[in-house]
Each structure stands twice: as C-alpha cells, then as structure tokens.
Amino acid sequence: MYQAMTDKQLIKKIPDGGILTPKGFQCGGVHAGLRYAKHDLGMIVSEKPASCAAVYTTSHFQAAPLVVTQQSIAKEKILQAIVVNSACANACTGEQGYQDALKMRSLAAAKIGIPEHHVAVASTGVIGEFMQMEKIESGICKLATGKKADDARDFQTAILTTDTVMKSCCYSAEIDGMTVSMGGAAKGSGMIHPNMATMLGFLTTDANISSENLTAALKNVTNTTFNQITVDGDTSTNDMVLVMANGSAGNQLLNPDHPDWPVFVELLKESCASLAKQIAKDGEGATKLIEISVAGAMSDEEARVIGKQIAGSNLVKTAVYGADANWGRIIGAIGQSQASLNPKTVDISLGEITMLKNSTPVAFDEDQAREYLLNDKVEIFVDLHVGEGKGMAWGCDLSYDYVKINASYRT
Structure with a gap:
C-alpha cells in the first residue's frame, strides 16, 4: 500500500554541498591582518537582490554590526551581501564602533557596486576593542569572491574564533517540481547560550520566498534548533543568524498556503538543526x-x-x-x-x-x-x-x- 513520504523524508542531504550550492551565490575570505595568520575577513554575495531574514541576540549589549544589519534590512527587506570579520567583536565600542560598522558596510557595497543598505555586517571576537579600520579597508579591497570549494573554505575559515572545525551543511528538496537548495556556514564554540539566535550563522537558498514569510519561518525554526543548544550558559553580544533567498530555483512564490510550504520549513529546520548540533559538538574543550x-x-x-x-x-x-x-x-x-x-x-x-x-x-x-x-x-x-x-x-x-x-x- 502506498504511504506518502513525510516532509522530513523529502529533504535530501548533500554531503559535499555548502553555502555555494544554491544557485546564484559567491563567497570568499582573506587575511586582512586582524589575526596573526589565518583568514579573518569574508563575504557572501548574491548575484541578485535577495529576500532576507535574521534573528539576533537578546543581550542588552547588542554589538554595532547587529544594529547596522537591522537598519539595512529595515529599509527594503532586501540584502545582496554579508561582510563579516573575526578577531574583533566591535561590541561595547560606542559611537566609534557604530561608525566603523557603517564604514564596513560602505566599503563592501562599493566593492561590489550595490546600495549600502543591501549589505549586512557581522563581527566576532574580543569584546571592547576597536576595529582596525585600515586593515579592514585593505582587506575588503583585496577580497575576491567566487563559486569554487576553495572560496567556501576561505569564507568559513575567516569567521572562526576558538572553533576547532568549520561548520557547514547543505540540503535540498523538490518544490513545484524544482530542486531548491539550502546551504549553511556557522561559527560558534564558546559563549553559547542563545535566546533568539546563537553565534554567527549564515544560510543561502535559491528558493523564491518573500522576506516576510522567510522571517516567520526562521523565527519558528530557531526556537527548536539554535535556541536549544548551550555550551557554557553565556549569551554573546554578537549572535546572529541570517538567511538570504534569491529565488534562482524558479519555484512559485512560497507562502503558508503553498502546498509545499511544509517542505520548505522542514528544509530550513534541517539546515538550522545541523549547524546547531555542530556548534554544540565543537564547544570549547568539548569531547562529546x-x-x-x-x-x-x-x-x-x-x-x-x-x-x-x-x-x-x-x-x-x-x-x-x-x-x-x-x-x-x-x-x-x-x-x-x-x-x-x-x-x-x-x-x-x-x-x-x-x-x-x-x-x-x-x-x-x-x-x-x-x-x-x-x-x-x-x-x-x-x-x-x-x-x-x-x-x-x-x-x-x-x-x-x-x-x-x-x-x-x-x-
């Protein structure tokens, strides 16, 4: 007797996939000098404006990059790039920190020729230290993005702090007869006890969906994935999870009334759960x-x-x-x-x-x-x-x- 597959069974894991598997995305990373030797500055770029959604730390001390990202998204609910650095959190840095985050956004936008408010900014690292903006500017100038596996590794390396491994995932599902992919990359090892989001997590998808519906789905999924991990009971000032959806898969616009809506939500849930578990497993000093x-x-x-x-x-x-x-x-x-x-x-x-x-x-x-x-x-x-x-x-x-x-x- 035929038995319909569950939404979870319709989700396929792509072992070798990642943030570049969905159509229409590029990324890269570079050593800007914020860290001694490793890559410390990265960028994800959608080849066309994308719908977006984000959740943020509930700490009273939200870092300047989160403030700037929220301002970017609020203007049109559209993003096309994310610029992120490690080594310096740019948190609790006052007006100077805010101006530095705006400068990062401006430099990234000029680099790829898009409006400033189409760029999100994220930072991770030591709290209370000012950004070395000369190095940031130089790094963005030499930062190149591409579609190869090395480009994905360069980005993933650039966002790490005390992590011992890179965190990534990729899943796909059939929606409207089209293959829709979702890839993810994250960092997080310590200061993990989220209440709304956790660490830095970035997801790309070629699904066609509005920012409003993507936001609703992300908030719902976050409660059962990222919000359910803990490493040490401390919540960071910089925690953020951000999704860009550029519609390149060609499916009909997704909404809660679409017959494949549950499949998309499950696709998002599987992706977030995978990253969340990888973060928990790589807790600072963890063995299990x-x-x-x-x-x-x-x-x-x-x-x-x-x-x-x-x-x-x-x-x-x-x-x-x-x-x-x-x-x-x-x-x-x-x-x-x-x-x-x-x-x-x-x-x-x-x-x-x-x-x-x-x-x-x-x-x-x-x-x-x-x-x-x-x-x-x-x-x-x-x-x-x-x-x-x-x-x-x-x-x-x-x-x-x-x-x-x-x-x-x-x-």
Missing part, C-alpha cells in the same frame, strides 16, 4: 555531543525548557566528560526547571540503558554505562508522563580544556 530528548511534558515548550536545563547543567556536563553514569545529576537539573512535572512518574535512560522508571531506580550495568559514555555522542532520554509535549536540546561535556581556553582568551 550531548543530545537530550524529552517526552511526556505538559507542552512542547516545557519539554524544550527541561531539555536545555539538562544540557546546561555543569554537573551533567562534567559527569558525561568523566563517563560517570550519575543519573542523579539529571534529576537535579530537571527538578530546578520551571516546567510542570510529577516527581513520581519520571523515566530516564542513557542511550538504551534505563536508569529510572516511574522515579524509581532501575538496576543497570555500570561498566556498560561507562562504555556508552565514552562515545563521542551521548543521548539522554527523559519521559515525564504528564502530557504530550516533546522537545530536544543539545550541549557538550565540560572538560579541563574549557578553563584553559577561556583563561587565556585574550593572551
């Missing part, structure tokens, strides 16, 4: 990705709250690092959440190893549990048995190296 699945909550939102509470618990994180199957730390994290629960009905499993059933301990093999915790991905399953809500969260273990990295971040 922790994935928490919560079921039986009063609502999906409460399930996500509990999942993130577990992922953010330093006691859970250190237990995972030490391969200590101490489920009591998971209970402790659940207990301090604001979600509704019945303290007599909680189940906890570590992978396939059940440790707690109806809030009663279950005998398990300690050696088997320890062996499981030595894997580079650890899954924790929680069932509250009070409702139908479900959600997921991602984090990483907490190692000695996290302290080493952050104790010498500026030196």
Whole structure:
C-alpha cells in the first residue's frame, strides 16, 4: 500500500554541498591582518537582490554590526551581501564602533557596486576593542569572491574564533517540481547560550520566498534548533543568524498556503538543526555531543525548557566528560526547571540503558554505562508522563580544556 513520504523524508542531504550550492551565490575570505595568520575577513554575495531574514541576540549589549544589519534590512527587506570579520567583536565600542560598522558596510557595497543598505555586517571576537579600520579597508579591497570549494573554505575559515572545525551543511528538496537548495556556514564554540539566535550563522537558498514569510519561518525554526543548544550558559553580544533567498530555483512564490510550504520549513529546520548540533559538538574543550530528548511534558515548550536545563547543567556536563553514569545529576537539573512535572512518574535512560522508571531506580550495568559514555555522542532520554509535549536540546561535556581556553582568551 502506498504511504506518502513525510516532509522530513523529502529533504535530501548533500554531503559535499555548502553555502555555494544554491544557485546564484559567491563567497570568499582573506587575511586582512586582524589575526596573526589565518583568514579573518569574508563575504557572501548574491548575484541578485535577495529576500532576507535574521534573528539576533537578546543581550542588552547588542554589538554595532547587529544594529547596522537591522537598519539595512529595515529599509527594503532586501540584502545582496554579508561582510563579516573575526578577531574583533566591535561590541561595547560606542559611537566609534557604530561608525566603523557603517564604514564596513560602505566599503563592501562599493566593492561590489550595490546600495549600502543591501549589505549586512557581522563581527566576532574580543569584546571592547576597536576595529582596525585600515586593515579592514585593505582587506575588503583585496577580497575576491567566487563559486569554487576553495572560496567556501576561505569564507568559513575567516569567521572562526576558538572553533576547532568549520561548520557547514547543505540540503535540498523538490518544490513545484524544482530542486531548491539550502546551504549553511556557522561559527560558534564558546559563549553559547542563545535566546533568539546563537553565534554567527549564515544560510543561502535559491528558493523564491518573500522576506516576510522567510522571517516567520526562521523565527519558528530557531526556537527548536539554535535556541536549544548551550555550551557554557553565556549569551554573546554578537549572535546572529541570517538567511538570504534569491529565488534562482524558479519555484512559485512560497507562502503558508503553498502546498509545499511544509517542505520548505522542514528544509530550513534541517539546515538550522545541523549547524546547531555542530556548534554544540565543537564547544570549547568539548569531547562529546550531548543530545537530550524529552517526552511526556505538559507542552512542547516545557519539554524544550527541561531539555536545555539538562544540557546546561555543569554537573551533567562534567559527569558525561568523566563517563560517570550519575543519573542523579539529571534529576537535579530537571527538578530546578520551571516546567510542570510529577516527581513520581519520571523515566530516564542513557542511550538504551534505563536508569529510572516511574522515579524509581532501575538496576543497570555500570561498566556498560561507562562504555556508552565514552562515545563521542551521548543521548539522554527523559519521559515525564504528564502530557504530550516533546522537545530536544543539545550541549557538550565540560572538560579541563574549557578553563584553559577561556583563561587565556585574550593572551
């Protein structure tokens, strides 16, 4: 008997793809001298004006580049380029920082011959230091964009700080009989505890969609992906996720009434989830990705709250690092959440190893549990048995190296 495929099953992963896979995009990166040797300045360019959407950190101290990007998008809800630097966050830098962000936007716009408000600006690095604008200007002058794999690697390298690996993804789906692709690149390793977005994430797609509908989709997807990761409980001043959609795939204009709207939303969700998990896995000093699945909550939102509470618990994180199957730390994290629960009905499993059933301990093999915790991905399953809500969260273990990295971040 024929069974229709789910929206998720209609999404195809493109292993060798990335931000340049969608039609009509170029990118590049260059060493401008902000860092000692590695690339530190990059740009993504759409070959034609693109619809756009962005979400930003909820920190009270939003960095100057975020302010300028919001101003750019507000004017026409159109973007054609993103210019980004590492090494300096340009945050808490007052009027000078704002003027420097405007200058970055102006230089990038002049470089490719587009209106200034069609350029977004992003920065990452040390807070409270002024931009070295001579180096920025020189770097933008020599920055070249292209469509080759090396161009994508140059851009991805340019946005890294304490990251140990580049983060990228690419997926495709059929919409209106056309192949629509979405590629992503991100940076993030520490200062990751988002509430609206996280780190720097950039997505390109050749889908045909308005900025208004793209914004609605991104905000919805962000709540179950980027907002569900935590590395160290700190929210950055510069966090941003930005999507450009240039319509080059040739599909009909997407909106919530379009029959393939759920497919597009799933395409966006898969892309964001992939980048989010890569960030969590590459947490500063991390050796393992922790994935928490919560079921039986009063609502999906409460399930996500509990999942993130577990992922953010330093006691859970250190237990995972030490391969200590101490489920009591998971209970402790659940207990301090604001979600509704019945303290007599909680189940906890570590992978396939059940440790707690109806809030009663279950005998398990300690050696088997320890062996499981030595894997580079650890899954924790929680069932509250009070409702139908479900959600997921991602984090990483907490190692000695996290302290080493952050104790010498500026030196």
